[in-house]
Amino acid sequence: MLISLNYIYIILGALLAVVALLSFLDKGNPKRFLTGSFWGLYAITFLFGNNINPMYMGVVAIAMAVIAGCGGVRMGKHEEAPVKVRTEKARRLGNWLFMPALLIPVITVIGTIGMKDLTIGGLQLLEKANITLVSLGVACVLALVAGMGLTKDKVFQPLKESRRLFDAIGWAAVLPQMLATLGALFAAAGVGDVVSNLVSAAIPVDSKFMVVLAYGVGMALFTMIMGNAFAAFPVMTAGIGLPLVVKMHGGDPAILAAIGMFSGYCGTLMTPMAANFNIVPAALLDLPDKNGVIKAQAPTALLLLCVNIFLMYFLVF
Amino acid sequence: MTLIGILIVIVGFALRFNPLLVVVLAGIVTGLAGHLSMEKILTIFGEAFIKNRYLPLFLLTLPVIGLLERNGLKEQALTLISKIKAATTGRLLILYLFIREVAASIGLTALGGHAQLVRPMIAPMAEAAAENKYGPLPEDTRNKIKAFSASADNVGLFFGEDIFIAFGAILLMKGFFEQNGIILEPLQIAVWGIPTAIAAFIIHSVRLYLLDRTIQKEVEQAVGVNRSGKECNTHAN
Numbered sequence: 001m002l003i004s005l006n007y008i009y010i011i012l013g014a015l016l017a018v019v020a021l022l023s024f025l026d027k028g029n030p031k032r033f034l035t036g037s038f039w040g041l042y043a044i045t046f047l048f049g050n051n052i053n054p055m056y057m058g059v060v061a062i063a064m065a066v067i068a069g070c071g072g073v074r075m076g077k078h079e080e081a082p083v084k085v086r087t088e089k090a091r092r093l094g095n096w097l098f099m100p101a102l103l104i105p106v107i108t109v110i111g112t113i114g115m116k117d118l119t120i121g122g123l124q125l126l127e128k129a130n131i132t133l134v135s136l137g138v139a140c141v142l143a144l145v146a147g148m149g150l151t152k153d154k155v156f157q158p159l160k161e162s163r164r165l166f167d168a169i170g171w172a173a174v175l176p177q178m179l180a181t182l183g184a185l186f187a188a189a190g191v192g193d194v195v196s197n198l199v200s201a202a203i204p205v206d207s208k209f210m211v212v213l214a215y216g217v218g219m220a221l222f223t224m225i226m227g228n229a230f231a232a233f234p235v236m237t238a239g240i241g242l243p244l245v246v247k248m249h250g251g252d253p254a255i256l257a258a259i260g261m262f263s264g265y266c267g268t269l270m271t272p273m274a275a276n277f278n279i280v281p282a283a284l285l286d287l288p289d290k291n292g293v294i295k296a297q298a299p300t301a302l303l304l305l306c307v308n309i310f311l312m313y314f315l316v317f
Numbered sequence: 318m319t320l321i322g323i324l325i326v327i328v329g330f331a332l333r334f335n336p337l338l339v340v341v342l343a344g345i346v347t348g349l350a351g352h353l354s355m356e357k358i359l360t361i362f363g364e365a366f367i368k369n370r371y372l373p374l375f376l377l378t379l380p381v382i383g384l385l386e387r388n389g390l391k392e393q394a395l396t397l398i399s400k401i402k403a404a405t406t407g408r409l410l411i412l413y414l415f416i417r418e419v420a421a422s423i424g425l426t427a428l429g430g431h432a433q434l435v436r437p438m439i440a441p442m443a444e445a446a447a448e449n450k451y452g453p454l455p456e457d458t459r460n461k462i463k464a465f466s467a468s469a470d471n472v473g474l475f476f477g478e479d480i481f482i483a484f485g486a487i488l489l490m491k492g493f494f495e496q497n498g499i500i501l502e503p504l505q506i507a508v509w510g511i512p513t514a515i516a517a518f519i520i521h522s523v524r525l526y527l528l529d530r531t532i533q534k535e536v537e538q539a540v541g542v543n544r545s546g547k548e549c550n551t552h553a554n
Contacts, residue, residue: 005371008374008377009370011377012373012374012376012377015376015377015380016376045366045367045370046370049367049370050367053363054359054360054362054363054364054367055356055359055360055363056363057362057363057364057366057367058358058359058360058361058362058363058364058366059359059363060363060366061341061362061363061366062341062359062362064337065335065337065338065340065341066338066341068335068337068338069334069335069337069338071335080387081387081388083392086386086387086388086389086391086392087389087392088389089388089389090388090389090390090392090393090396091389093388093389093393094393095393095397097385097388097389097390097393098390098393098394098438100381100384100385101381101382101385101390101433101434101437101438104378104381104433105427105428105429105430105433105434108427109425109427109428112427113424130371132426132427133371133374135427136374136377136427137374137377140377140378140380140381141377143378143381144380144381144384146381147381147384147385148384150388151384151385151387151388153384153387153388157384157387158380158381158383158384159380160383161379161380161382161383161384161386161387162379162380162383164383165379165382165383166376166379169376171335171336171337173373173376174337174373175336175337175340176369176372176373177366177369177370177372177373178336178337178340178341178366179340180365180366180368180369180372181340181344181361181362181365181366181369182322182326182340182343182344182347183365184361184364184365185322185344185347185348185351185353185358185361185362185365186322186347188348188351188353188357188361189319189322189347189348189350189351189353190319190351191319191320191322191323191347191351194319194320195320225323225326229486230485230486230489233486233489233490233493234489234493237493238493238497242497246499253494253499253501254501254502254505254506254508254509255509257490257493257494257501257506257509258479258490258506258507258508258509258510258513259509259510259512259513261479261486261490261510262475262476262479262510262513262514262517265475265476265479268471268475269468269471269472269475272330272336273326275336276372276373276375277431277471278471279336280375280431281431281435281436281467281470281471282464282467284431284432284435284436285431285435285436285440285463285464285466285467286463287460287463287464288460289460292460292461292463292464293464293467293468293471295464296461296464296465296467296468297468297471297472299524300468300472300517300520300521300524303520304513304516304517304520307513307516307520308513308516311512311513311516315509315512
């Protein structure tokens with residue numbers, strides 16, 4: 001294999017290391033050592049993640065959370081190009097400016113679909129098991145090269161700009177990963193079984209509508225808690241869907257599964273626990289309210305959940 | 318007792334403590350309540366953290382996005398959208414929602430994304446479309462437009478990808494039922510996702526369509542306040 005996911009992790013680790021270094025050197029940041037340490041520790045998880053004992057990695061992850069929790073991750077000082085300069089440059093480069101940005105999705109798609117089986121000298125070019133992620137990584141590097149060629153900025157410029165954006169996102173960048181670890185701990189401690197026992201004990205099982213309602217709402221609620229419909233699906237379907245809707249009332253499992261998973265997605269739209277979809281974008285877009293994206297989505301999610309429950313009731317039996 | 322972690326998360330998020338800290342605390346407490354040793358908890362933390370390193374890979378897009386922004390990407394998005402007379406925030410986002418959902422439904426989930434497209438292009442264009450029509454936007458309105466831009470990406474992705482038969486969720490469902498002795502074809506599951514996918518598009522499109530009116534109303538209100546403010550001033554003079 002020529003390009004594996006691990007190489008992509010190392011590139012991101014190197015980028016994080018540079019961001020950490022720039023943060024250490026930034027005298028305009030009152031907490032520059034803590035901010036630098038935060039990004040530095042994060043860099044370590046990408047550079048040496050496979051070589052360090054998982055227990056110590058756990059300590060690193062917790063240390064990052066403690067730094068962030070004490071307000072140690074702060075915005076540094078950045079000089080942005082003034083609007084006048086940017087408008088002038090935009091006039092010169094025109095719509096070519098979109099080209100590198102659009103290259104990222106385009107190359108990712110080409111890599112994912114077109115290069116799955118591409119080999120060079122008998123070696124697989126892109127790691128097959130993680131083809132989308134590897135393609136994304138390659139796409140980002142190629143897009144950067146294209147962007148550098150187009151703008152003819154100094155080599156150091158993209159790194160400085162990266163730190164500006166990393167600072168804007170801050171600790172939210174790590175939240176999706178941290179929530180995934182919480183999911184793993186919930187699973188190891190058996191939280192799912194406890195929840196599904198509670199729910200199935202609380203509903204009147206004779207009514208077809210009530211079991212469908214309990215399954216749909218249960219999927220949405222448990223997804224909101226776990227931040228991930230994939231985690232909620234086996235728990236809720238084993239607890240309510242399969243025994244009550246399918247076995248007791250004779251529902252169709254394919255319809256149950258399809259609409260049940262979508263009910264879970266309605267929950268995903270409404271929870272800060274789904275950080276990479278809801279909290280990270282709020283940070284990326286500089287929204288003052290970190291729940292702004294959730295507020296925009298909640299009415300759609302609630303309406304759609306109602307639609308789902310009625311769809312399931314009429315289609316599944 | 319094992320549910321105490323959930324309680325910590327809800328209370329911690331509600332009281333606006335740092336989410337990273339809340340999540341770590343909830344994880345440790347849940348582990349202890351489930352009778353896991355501290356070493357075991359740390360190991361699960363470390364393993365899951367390393368295994369899920371793919372989640373922040375979007376960070377790799379930031380060098381090029383930052384570089385382009387410095388060279389006027391947002392300003393160019395503004396110029397481009399001002400040339401399209403029919404463009405409104407709502408129409409633009411409905412178009413993006415449609416493209417995102419259709420692309421995801423045929424497996425092209427990489428066509429879009431918050432870091433890749435929403436921040437550099439979609440949100441600036443949606444803002445510019447509103448500005449062209451109604452003039453300068455109040456800060457709240459601007460933030461609302463940004464939030465709705467992100468929402469179009471999420472809704473399109475979620476309800477599109479699940480009707481693609483090779484998508485992970487479909488295979489997860491198939492695997493789950495197989496373990497329980499029920500054999501399902503991926504296509505069977507994918508097909509029954511279509512009604513919800515259509516409903517999601519209709520509901521969110523209607524809300525995006527109504528967003529145009531909200532923007533108009535909010536801008537007019539803001540202008541009204543400014544004008545009456547000025548009038549007050551002239552009276553005082």
